[in-house]
Amino acid sequence: MPDQIDLARLRELLDGPWAKVRNAHRDHLDERFLPVYGETGDQARERITRLLGELPAELGMASAFPTEYGGKSDVGASIIASEMLAQVDLSLMVKAGVQWGLFGGAVAALGTRRHHDAHLRDIVSGKIFGCFAMTETGHGSDVQQLRTTCTYDPRTRTFDLHTPHEAARKDYIGNAARDGRMAVVFAQLITNGQWHGVHAWLVPIRDAQGNPLPGVRIGDAGPKAGLLGVDNGRLTFDHVQVPRDMLLDRYGQVAQDGTYSSQIENDSRRFFTMLGTLVRGRVSVGGAASAATKSALTIAVRYGDIRRQFGTPDAEREVLLNDYLAHQRKLLPALATTYALHFAQTELVAALSEVQGGDGPVDDHRQRELESRAAGLKAAQTWHATRTIQMCREACGGAGYLAENRLPSLKADTDVFTTFEGDNTVLLQLVAKGLLTGYRDEFGSLDGWGRASFVAEQVREMVLERTAARSVIERLISAVPGRDEEVAVTDRGWQLKTFEDRERHLLDGAVRRLRNGAATKKDQPFDIFNDVQDHVLTVAAAHIDRVTLEAFVAGIEDTADPAVRALLCRVCDLYALSVIEANKGWFLEHGRFTPARSKAITGVVNGLLKELRPHLRTLVDGFAIPDTWLHAAILREEPRRQEAMAAQAAAGDPQAALP
């Protein structure tokens, strides 16, 4: 392991293809944009709305829009911009995400030329604020079953948008409580007495003075656990008249006489195709969660490198927190996972950019694979964020509970990520469904789980599809000698093979159990699925672990710097072996390794912690978060405190040597 790492090389690798976007944010976002601790909800909302208007034009939140409307036709840049904003202030990131990702993104993806020409320029410039009104109180996960209706009347040539009961109100809607002037509203389209499933309309909700328009009732979701600067609200529609051309009609059209047409026959398939175009939201949330995790880890690692507690007889000063094995056991595996997920996210953004950035038709299979990857990584990144930020807050002791040290807001603001833009458990199910059916029809729909016929007919033959750096991975795996027990646990090929084997075996077992269930429980379709739900979720988790490891391995290939490679190889070992260690019960149950080898892995992990300890600071410095952005008093005060103590020690105070 090299003593010295060239930080610039490490940062270059991590910054990846959109380094310019990252640096523009680092250069332009100064302390003005940082969170203010202890604000009231109203103060936070006012400040965030104001800052949204002050975001320098060269930054990238609106990059995904076509150049002709003021964007940069660069979807990747918009995701990276989200990540960077998330390190500055998560309310700002979410508010921007609602405006340019969800609201603007829906107009762009679901609307047609006339909607674009009429509105996109104002949306991009922030002249018009908007909402993405999909979720209802009664339906958040199963959005295909939304209860709001939008019924076409050929006589008036308008739609009637209506909330039939309280559970059908739009809920948790960002930008609704205060700033939104328009909303993309999702509702069941009914015309000529026929239901055609969920579609979206562009609906004005407030007038220029900010008053709700007739028939629109606007409520406030009230105080939340975090994201105080985002004005989440509730919308109820009382027979609101919506002009015919406000239907965002890219995927379904209603003629003047009420005739419905669509190039996609099946309602369900059409709806999930529409949803699929909005995949960017999930990718942004996953990226933002990872970005916040990096901030928390940077704070905890830097604090652990200056905070001392408990003396030992063999040292003059008390011991640094980061020198304790227990502290390393907390910080380093979380840091290794953060690296792994970083590379997985980079790969995902590249894939998104390729699939959605091109002009040609989107390949169905690739699109669904992309949606699956986005769903799975979003779940992995947001759960990792919740766990890791909590750990970081605890690793900073009482200081971690004070707002001035940033961790409370990182924790509270990211917490919602595990359930918004898709509940994580539901997303894992989606991933599993894709694996089981080979991303066939109606990928996004979950209702098929209940149909026994689905299980028997659709469950695919077992083929694992490799993703990143296919050839490198295959070479590494095929180089593993036959007898596993003789291979070092740090052999990358063995690690890859072990991850792949676990996924394959779990998937195989799930297929078998579903088929058995279908054969024996024909009259209890819910039970067929429910009895194996835990198994199915484990399949998804194992799949995400595997693609994450592959992305890490591929990512290391992207640098030629030998010292950076050497360091990241150890970090990758730690990631791989931490995952294996956490799942050792499974590997032992399935005879994948002997008890002796299992115990040895714990020893190797502890050895890696020792080896990586001197590089802890380098690893967080690699994230290149500007000092100002960390915004934590414990980091600002520490140099001063150390100076003061050094001065006292020089003045002969016997206590001063131990802070």
Added chain:
Amino acid sequence: MPDQIDLARLRELLDGPWAKVRNAHRDHLDERFLPVYGETGDQARERITRLLGELPAELGMASAFPTEYGGKSDVGASIIASEMLAQVDLSLMVKAGVQWGLFGGAVAALGTRRHHDAHLRDIVSGKIFGCFAMTETGHGSDVQQLRTTCTYDPRTRTFDLHTPHEAARKDYIGNAARDGRMAVVFAQLITNGQWHGVHAWLVPIRDAQGNPLPGVRIGDAGPKAGLLGVDNGRLTFDHVQVPRDMLLDRYGQVAQDGTYSSQIENDSRRFFTMLGTLVRGRVSVGGAASAATKSALTIAVRYGDIRRQFGTPDAEREVLLNDYLAHQRKLLPALATTYALHFAQTELVAALSEVQGGDGPVDDHRQRELESRAAGLKAAQTWHATRTIQMCREACGGAGYLAENRLPSLKADTDVFTTFEGDNTVLLQLVAKGLLTGYRDEFGSLDGWGRASFVAEQVREMVLERTAARSVIERLISAVPGRDEEVAVTDRGWQLKTFEDRERHLLDGAVRRLRNGAATKKDQPFDIFNDVQDHVLTVAAAHIDRVTLEAFVAGIEDTADPAVRALLCRVCDLYALSVIEANKGWFLEHGRFTPARSKAITGVVNGLLKELRPHLRTLVDGFAIPDTWLHAAILREEPRRQEAMAAQAAAGDPQAALP
């Protein structure tokens, strides 16, 4: 398993010996005392201070004080009162805990008759608010190394209390920023040029108008993650003159001429004896964490019993969240652990009451065992609270993120419990040290870890001490037939034996590794300890698991109601098997069971979930939390929403059947 449980019997068992205290709280604390969502910090502080004065006199926060000063000489009642307040408002509980537990408790335990006569009555009545000023910015865990000094001057017959540098300021001190008039201040006692270790003084910090007294600088810790109603602050002393008789001198006295005397020779031992008298704080925090966990589980379980999502072909309505296996996998093991910890806490409170409630001298060994149990259960309960409340918030989806549904404040307010009243990792180390040394000298001190001699000399012979219901446990264990593999995994004796075996084997291994380290690394005393730190922490965790299971088994013995027993036996199975399942890697590594048996356990756990599903609501209703106290809009609104939909269905709306 019985169909019908008599809820009264279940509640009677859970309420335990202090049922009267619990019911008094349930009867007297109405909506006035509930948290107000969305308050500013100032509003919360003002309200909590006011409410503290309005707590009905018949409740029990000051019960631990002697009857002659207005208390009830009932330490157990004060812990139960903490638990109950924690279900009403955690800021109120913590503020009360600072006043009557920490501050008043320190005056009672460390002071002598003259302090009691002069102050206890005013402390009990709440006429004088006070602080417990121990923690400093630089020393929170290693409080033996506090830097504040208090130096006696025989000429003036006063002490000089001084903060030598910024890191020595008192930090995170409850009641300091706003309300505290006095403080128990911990500092290094120096007299006649000799240091005698940490002692405590009763020091006025504000005058009657609330202004800081001369030499006292008071700061505000500022906004926090939670507990907005508690005014945490910072205290700095600039050569403050403290009269000689304000030394709380039960354990160490300073004569007028400055001569120091104490019945405990050794400074370190004396300090940890003093700390030991304050064990009640940890027991209260653990109890409060469990109480908040019960509130969160009650909300999530009741919501999961009304919330539906996703339809299936074999049911008219969508599926209840609680009917999904994945949801049961989240809620039920957490609920079973909550039951287990409840019984462990009950047993701990009884032991505390017995040890500290008697008039005779306290047995050293029992006192240390009590401290160890308090430390371990506090860690277990607070981590369980953090994990479980997070899970409950996610189980309620977006609704769980809204303040109106209570979960955000439960989460934010309890979060600090993992690091206050002792950082959990440090507490686990303390537990392990007690196990390794048989609770010998200086139990509370952690500095001995570094001395190689400690390891070689003090590590005890392996004897596990059983606690609760010794005879029942022994009977169950001895009834297990020889061949483990043939015993059902639901055999209670086998479960107990399995837990005990794990603890014993881990402890044995830690002893061996420490001795080996001492022999081979004589010159690196820190490494001897640090190399096995993860192992040592696992020993502590396994110990806590074992005493928790034993307490659960013993607790079931306390009811004669067959239906309640039958239900709790299944819950106890679920607790035991969940712990075993979570640690199956260890059991397989150590050949404790075969892969087949390990897999079978997962099947049995899933079977228990199915069996317990119909009793989910009963299990949370057993906690007997008044409906008002839950204070969650999702529970209040749901009956109304269901009524409205039923009305619509009756009116022929085809959508109304699915909410």
